[in-house]
Amino acid sequence: MTNLKLFENKQIRSDWNEEEQEWYFAVVDVVAVLTDSADAKDYWYRMKKREKVSGFDLSTICRKLKLVANEGKKYKTDCATKQGLLRIVQSIPSPKAEPFKQWLAQVGAERIAEIENPELAQTRIID
Known part of the structure; x- marks a missing residue:
């Protein structure tokens, strides 16, 4: 489909x-x-x-x-x-892709932090 x-x-x-x-x-x-x-x-x-x-x-x-x-x-x-x-x-390697790459890096860093500290994930879910 x-x-x-x-x-x-x-x-x-x-x-x-x-x-x-x-x-x-x-x-x-x-x-x-x-x-x-x-x-x-x-x-x-x-x-x-x-x-x-x-x-x-x-x-x-x-x-x-x-x-x-x-x-x-x-x-x-x-x-x-x-x-x-x-x-x-x-x-x-395009300037237009750079904001998307920055966002991916931020999301990745947040997920790694949540793995290291599960309370962060709980707080995100509550928010």
Whole structure:
């Protein structure tokens, strides 16, 4: 079931995997939103090449799913879960992605603090 999500008034194609009970999101759509690239597909291609040279293959956290494109046809598209997208966003060297990375760092730090001190988690839940 293909679905559209909106982020900053831009569409992010997504697909629900019933077996895994998980949403998969079109990586090129997220790249387009976070980079303002004229060609998000090319940006994603070059990003995968760069990261592979660095020792991590971003393709390993993606799955090719057939999603509907603008012209109404379905094409195989790299898609990732929320966790995979978080990893991909870390690799985007764009000023537009920086606020999102800062937010991820803050949330991560808060969760680590809650693991170290469970009372913090209880306080957050109460608030």
